[in-house]
Amino acid sequence: MKSLISSLLAAAAVVCALTLGAAAADRPPPAGPYSPAPPPEEAGVVQFTYSWQALPLLPKRFQNHCGFWRGNFICADHCGPTYQLYYCSPVAFGCCHNGQGYCGGDGGLRCGTWPFVFPFL
Numbered sequence: 441m442k443s444l445i446s447s448l449l450a451a452a453a454v455v456c457a458l459t460l461g462a463a464a465a466d467r468p469p470p471a472g473p474y475s476p477a478p479p480p481e482e483a484g485v486v487q488f489t490y491s492w493q494a495l496p497l498l499p500k501r502f503q504n505h506c507g508f509w510r511g512n513f514i515c516a517d518h519c520g521p522t523y524q525l526y527y528c529s530p531v532a533f534g535c536c537h538n539g540q541g542y543c544g545g546d547g548g549l550r551c552g553t554w555p556f557v558f559p560f561l
Contacts, residue, residue, distance in 0.1 A: 487526060488512040491542040498527050509538050526551075 484497030485506070498515055502525050505516040509524075517525040519535035526541035527533040528549050534541075536551035544550045 485513065485515060488514050488524065488539055489526070489542055490539045493542060495543060496527060496529075498525065502527060502533070512539070514538060 484499055485503050487495040487498050488509075489495055502517045503515050505518060506513065507516075508514075514524045516523055516535075519525055522538060523535040524538045524541065525533065526536055526543070526549050528543035529547050532543070532548045534549050534551075536549070541549060541551050
């Protein structure tokens with residue numbers, strides 16, 4: 441009797457797992473910040489940083505050598521594989537390590553960590 445009940449429970453668990461797996465596979469991927477599709481390029485690309493300050497949109501001329509780094513879409517513009525291009529103004533832009541650049545109070549680019557950039561790695 442125990443073996444019959446345990447085999448029925450095992451069969452029910454297999455059927456439930458297969459049904460839930462098929463339902464999850466049919467669902468479209470989420471369209472959040474970790475979407476595999478790059479952001480639209482009409483208005484510019486949003487720059488990634490750990491800072492609380494929002495960076496201006498990256499102009500189209502710098503939108504090259506782009507890809508995903510830890511779930512964030514970044515553009516390197518010939519900076520190197522562990523660097524990201526930061527754009528603060530037409531006269532203040534450059535390369536910093538991924539996620540560590542920020543625009544200073546004077547409008548210039550700064551690269552660094554604490555206290556200006558919060559390392560939530």
